[in-house]
Amino acid sequence: MAQVLEFKLPDLGEGLTEAEIVRWLVEVGEVVAVDQPVVEVETAKAMVEVPCPYGGVVTARFGEEGSELPVGAPLLTVAVGEGTAPGGPQQGPGTRGAAEGARARTTESAATGAEQPKAEGSGNVLVGYGTSEAPARRRRVRPVRPEPAASQAGAAVNGRPVRTAEPEGxxxxxxxxxxxxxxxxxxxxxxxxxxxxxxxxxxxxxxxxxxxxxxxxxxxxxxxxxxxxGPSAPLTGSPVSSAPRPGGIRTPLKGVRGAVADKLSRSRREIPDATCWVDADATELMRARTAINASGGPKISLVALLARICTAALARFPELNSTVDTQAREVVQLDHVHLGFAAQTDRGLVVPVVRDAHARDAEGLTAEFARLTEAARAGRLTPGELTGGTFTLNNYGVFGVDGSTPIINHPEAAMLGVGRIVPKPWVHEGELAVRQVVQLSLTFDHRVCDGGTAGGFLRYVADCVEQPAVLLRTL
Structure with a gap:
């Protein structure tokens, strides 16, 4: 006899509490294999395909495409056991009956406190959620409060509605x-x-x-x-607001846009930031890149060279590769560099993270930047690829601007901004010449260091841009 198991929306990590169903990948009545992706959801961090740890026949789906579900809410039910092999039951009355039976058994177990049967699954779901050897816990049941007779009749005492006593806890x-x-x-x-x-x-x-x-x-x-x-009932009485609503286009702050808004607002509230900047002659850096790419090996991107300069500068000024523990009132200096870089996509601004950037050469950085950028534009970045950064490189020169004072990517301590590289008049070796000039800016958390450290970091970066041979002395 088949056993109907319920698969719930797993914890997607980083404190995310809900997700929007973008696209169902399976239909009711379809046979699924263990760890087969069954639904594509969008969180505030990324687009994620959620695999089901059970193999069997899908008997029910919960939630329409475009709707939001909280973590822990049922996603679907799967009939596991006899009669669920490929070529088994198709969608029909029997399938709907199994789905209704699954719901009834779930409700009955919650009401009676009976234990659910143990699920035989792979356990290979997302962060913080498993299907095997789960710790035993009692399911909280919200008591049903009968409506008082006085309320049903619309009775009132001294002109006020009668309310029932609220449950404890x-x-x-x-x-x-x-x-x-x-x-x-x-x-x-x-x-x-x-x-x-x-x-x-x-x-x-x-x-x-x-x-x-x-x-x-x-x-x-x-x-x-x-x-x-309840929240689904229509409002009665006066309208929501007596004042006229202003016209224009309203865009909900949710998904990636909402996550960015929350993070930037938190950064502005919590981090006392300061910015310093300098113009640098990037002519020699551009020549070095041209010579490297003409040698016949893999092409090296400019952002990879800038990232290599960043990691070398952080090795000299590790205070800027830190975070502030506000609870312990401590500055935590990190021993690894997970380098974030700002990427503009159709879904909004995202910051993918290159893990252990300090241990990669220019070729490896180029490949990783390309992979993460492609995934960002396709909406395939995982939550793990969007979190955990320790320092951010922001190349806003691609937008055709010279300078900026970026907002630090909380909870990091600094961000390096790079403007466009353009021909400008420049004094070179005592003579006026046309050189390739770039403006560099560093926004830093003034709690982790003073202006001397920040200025030293930025000056070292500028020296490496002007004379790439300086970088060789640190390798």
Whole structure:
């Protein structure tokens, strides 16, 4: 007899709490193999294909394309066991019955506290989530609160609606951010009915409650309308806002754009940054690159040479390859360089990370930059390829600009900016000449070092750009 197993949206890493379903890769009734990708989801970090650790027949899918699911919500159910081999059951009444039976068994087990059967899966899912040897834990069940008769009849005492006693214990909330949002707006979470799995309160539930409170002119809407109706019910009474909404195009801050907005805002709030800059004669660096690429070997990119200069400069000034532990009030100097680089894509600005950049030569850096850039433009970067950077190189010269004061990529301590390389008048060997000039800027966290260290780092980078032979002395 086949056993129906439920596969939930796994933890995608880096504190991500939800994902948007972009494309289903399997249909109900289709046979899937162990570790076969079943759905493509988009998080605030990247596009990810999620593999299913079970092999069998898909009996149900949860969520339409374009909808968002919280981590831990059911993705699909799979019938595993007899009769699930290739060529087995197809989509039809029997399949739908199996799906309904899976839902019923899940609900029954949650209500009775019975243990679910152990899943025989590969365990090869994403960060922080497994399918085998999971620790035993009791599933939290949100009690069903019967509606009081006084409320059904619309009774009131002294002109106020009658409320029932609230259950004891903490309220299940999807993330601390949602709990903080409610606290900042003086909203009692016990008055809400969550729309997530098992009554889990989502950000949308809190935002709906706040909109309803504004529409009704105070807390009465939250206590009576929202708690009774839930986030999916239409608003009644006055409109959401009496003031006219300004015209124009509204773009939700979610996905990559939302993640970038949050990170940059946090950087501005927490990091006391300063910027220094210098013009440098890049003529010799450009000549050196031309000579290297004319030798017949693999082509070397300019950004790879700049990255090689960065890693050499960080070896001399390691204070800039640091992070600040605000809890311990310590500057943590790191012993490896994971070099991030800014890449503009159709989905927004992303910062892929070259792992152990200090251990790679110019050829290896060129290949890794090319691979990550292609993956970024195709939306195939994994969360691991977008996190963990220790220093960022920002080549904004590709946009045709000379200078910038970039925002540090939190929680890093510095970012090197490189403008366009253009012919300019320059005094060379005592005479005025036309040279290839570039502006370099360094934005740094003033907590990790003083201006002397930052200036020394930038001056060393400029010296290597002007005289590439300087770099050879550090190799």
């Amino acid at each position: 903490p309220v299940p909330v999807i993330s601390p951010l949602v709990r903080r949002l409610a606290r900042q707006n003086d909203l009692d979470l016990r008055e809400l009915t969550g729309s997530g799995p098992d009554g889990l309160i989502l950000r949308a539930d809190v935002e709906y409650a706040l909109r309803a409170a504004t529409a009704q002119g105070g807390r009465a809407a939250v206590q009576q309308g929202v708690a009774d109706q």
